[in-house]
Amino acid sequence: MIKGTLILGSSGQLGTDCMSVLPEAKGMDLPEIDIANRAQCLGKLDSLQPAVIVNCAAYTAVDACESDPVCWKVNAEGPKHLAEWAAATGAFLVHISTDYVFDGNKPLFEAYTETDKPAPLSEYGKSKLAGEVAVLGGGTAAAVLRTAWLYGAQGKNFLKTMLRLALQNPEREIRVVNDQFGSPTWSLTLARQVAAVIDARATGIFHATSEKYCSWFDLASRFLERMQIPHRISPCTTAEYPVPARRPQNSILENAALKRHSLNLFGDWEAELDAFVEKHRDSVMIEVKRLLK
Numbered sequence: 001m002i003k004g005t006l007i008l009g010s011s012g013q014l015g016t017d018c019m020s021v022l023p024e025a026k027g028m029d030l031p032e033i034d035i036a037n038r039a040q041c042l043g044k045l046d047s048l049q050p051a052v053i054v055n056c057a058a059y060t061a062v063d064a065c066e067s068d069p070v071c072w073k074v075n076a077e078g079p080k081h082l083a084e085w086a087a088a089t090g091a092f093l094v095h096i097s098t099d100y101v102f103d104g105n106k107p108l109f110e111a112y113t114e115t116d117k118p119a120p121l122s123e124y125g126k127s128k129l130a131g132e133v134a135v136l137g138g139g140t141a142a143a144v145l146r147t148a149w150l151y152g153a154q155g156k157n158f159l160k161t162m163l164r165l166a167l168q169n170p171e172r173e174i175r176v177v178n179d180q181f182g183s184p185t186w187s188l189t190l191a192r193q194v195a196a197v198i199d200a201r202a203t204g205i206f207h208a209t210s211e212k213y214c215s216w217f218d219l220a221s222r223f224l225e226r227m228q229i230p231h232r233i234s235p236c237t238t239a240e241y242p243v244p245a246r247r248p249q250n251s252i253l254e255n256a257a258l259k260r261h262s263l264n265l266f267g268d269w270e271a272e273l274d275a276f277v278e279k280h281r282d283s284v285m286i287e288v289k290r291l292l293k
């Protein structure tokens with residue numbers, strides 16, 4: 001039995017960093033716990049009795065969500081099960097959500113705050129919004145942290161995809177969308193932010209992204225330059241790069257609630273990205289090169 005913190009999705013990108021920031025925590029993942037399976041999930045929580053639950057578990061493949069109803073089971077019903085158990089026991093629940101709860105129609109470059117009305121465009125965004133509603137309406141003390149454009153050392157992300165493409169063939173043109181704007185966020189900083197929210201037992205919705213914003217093209221360019229990888233990267237529009245799920249054009253979030261609580265830990269996205277490269281350049285190179293073999 002644990003009385004402390006339980007991190008769900010603990011081998012994912014954010015979950016791994018939460019485990020490093022909260023070393024006393026217990027981590028769990030599929031198949032040991034399946035948050036989408038109510039009976040199994042509640043039974044597991046009953047046996048563990050955590051005082052704090054951090055839910056990093058999610059179905060995060062945005063395009064696959066368009067055609068896979070399992071995303072609703074994980075992203076909407078999963079958090080509902082956690083909130084149900086937390087309400088019954090008094091546990092504190094921290095849940096992670098996304099910028100994709102917004103439609104992105106706010107004028108560029110005005111940032112979304114926590115009081116803006118969500119209007120998701122994609123199944124991923126809709127299922128994540130349903131998860132937020134379940135957590136905040138579940139009658140438990142809970143914090144929902146909406147993050148965006150997450151990258152970290154563990155797992156798959158956009159930066160590693162860019163690196164793989166550039167290493168595969170430095171001569172090949174890589175086209176990257178230059179008309180969607182957001183704030184790339186390092187999962188390690190987000191994990192520290194989660195810890196600060198737990199310490200403060202702060203409740204409600206919190207936007208939780210790096211400061212300032214850029215396009216996907218800007219992000220890819222800066223990353224490959226900092227990695228010192230030769231590349232041919234060029235900008236394109238959303239229309240020129242069709243994918244199954246619609247994404248918001250304006251994904252910029254303002255951490256207004258974190259700042260109001262004097263809890264905001266995020267720096268500018270460029271400085272965060274540079275620090276990530278400094279820390280993880282070698283391990284990321286080794287991992288991506290291994291994938292190419």
Ligand SMILES: NC(=O)c1ccc[n+]([C@@H]2O[C@H](COP(=O)([O-])OP(=O)(O)OC[C@H]3O[C@@H](n4cnc5c(N)ncnc54)[C@H](OP(=O)(O)O)[C@@H]3O)[C@@H](O)[C@H]2O)c1
Nearest residue numbers: 009011012013014034035057058060096098147148149150
């Ligand atoms: N990645 C982004 O760019 C981004 C942007 C905005 C918001 N977010 C949000 O940030 C959070 C963390 O994202 P991430 O990038 O760290 O995700 P991730 O790397 O995909 O990790 C998700 C974790 O959840 C686990 N999981 C999936 N279904 C589960 C289930 N039914 N029961 C228990 N565990 C399950 C996965 O296990 P398996 O690997 O075994 O499937 C994985 O360990 C998510 O809530 C996500 O929606 C992410």
